[in-house]
Amino acid sequence: xxxLGLIQTDSTALLVIDIQERLMPVVQDKEQVFLNTNRxxxxxxxxxxxxxxxxxxxxxxxxxxxxxxxxxxxxVIEKICFSCIQSEQVMETLKNKNIKSLIICGVEAHICVxxxxxxxMNIGIEVHIVADAVSSxxxxxxxxxxxxxxxxxxFIVSTEMILFQLIDKAGTDTFKFISKLIK
Numbered sequence: 001x002x003x004l005g006l007i008q009t010d011s012t013a014l015l016v017i018d019i020q021e022r023l024m025p026v027v028q029d030k031e032q033v034f035l036n037t038n039r040x041x042x043x044x045x046x047x048x049x050x051x052x053x054x055x056x057x058x059x060x061x062x063x064x065x066x067x068x069x070x071x072x073x074x075x076v077i078e079k080i081c082f083s084c085i086q087s088e089q090v091m092e093t094l095k096n097k098n099i100k101s102l103i104i105c106g107v108e109a110h111i112c113v114x115x116x117x118x119x120x121m122n123i124g125i126e127v128h129i130v131a132d133a134v135s136s137x138x139x140x141x142x143x144x145x146x147x148x149x150x151x152x153x154x155f156i157v158s159t160e161m162i163l164f165q166l167i168d169k170a171g172t173d174t175f176k177f178i179s180k181l182i183k
Contacts, residue, residue, distance in 0.1 A: 003126055005155040007165055013099045014044040015084060016053040017106030017113055021062030027107050027135045028142065034067040036133035036159040037105050039181045043163050045071050046177050050097050052077060054084050056112060082112045085119035094125070101126040103162055105133035109145035117149045127154040128162055 016037055024030045044051045053064055053076045064076060079087040093099075102120055104127060106113055113134050117127045129149050136142040150156050157165070163178050 005126065005128065007101050007103075007126070007128060007162070009047050009049055009166055011098055011100040012049050012103060012166075013094065013097060013101075014040055014049055014051040014103045015090075015106070015116070016041065016051065016064075016068070017084060017104065017116060018054055018056040018061070018108070019065050019068050019106050020055055020058065021065055023056075023061050023107060024065050024067075026137050028137065028139050029135050033105070033107065033133055033135050034065070036130065038067075038069045039159050039163070040103065040105055040130065040133060041069060041071060041074070042181055043166065043178055044103075046174060047166055049103075049166075050093070050099075051075070052084075052090060052093055054079050054087070054090065054106075054112075056080070056082070083115035083119045084112070085116055085123065099125065101128065103128045103130060105130045107134065108136040108141070109134045110136050110141040110148075114145045114148060117154050118152055121153050128157050129154050130159055130162055131156050132158050 041051055051074045055078050057080050058078055077089045084090045102125055120127050131146055146156055160182050167174050
């Protein structure tokens with residue numbers, strides 16, 4: 001049965017994939033990725049959505065860029081597999097928190113983001129790819145990856161779309177917080 005992508009905060013996690021020191025200098029639109037990833041992290045913290053940050057082979061690619069504002073108690077997981085779903089630590093976190101939906105941002109769209117999204121959907125996790133918070137070294141690779149994930153059932157969203165989808169009404173403190181994040 002096809003879902004409509006109606007996301008619930010109590011069964012959702014934010015997955016920030018491989019925004020690392022030696023990779024980001026060659027990634028397209030990196031400033032937009034930094035800005036929107038930080039918006040997502042702050043919103044997740046406000047909404048009490050767990051955030052998982054991964055680092056692909058940090059010995060070679062460095063650690064998460066200092067532009068990413070990692071808040072406590074955000075979990076940073078080192079991995080060597082392209083798909084985060086193949087990481088035992090990531091899977092353990094998803095299972096322990098009963099995660100049914102992932103909001104995914106990071107790089108590279110056509111490698112680690114793509115493989116993670118496909119494998120997550122394959123095991124029944126709903127995937128929301130934040131298009132303005134993912135990138136690759138080339139725009140073509142990003143665009144092909146977004147199309148491929150959409151073909152397989154991922155929801156392609158913008159930062160603003162997903163943030164407002166996570167709240168139900170205006171006038172609340174959470175609404176005011178989210179509104180300030182996107183201005």
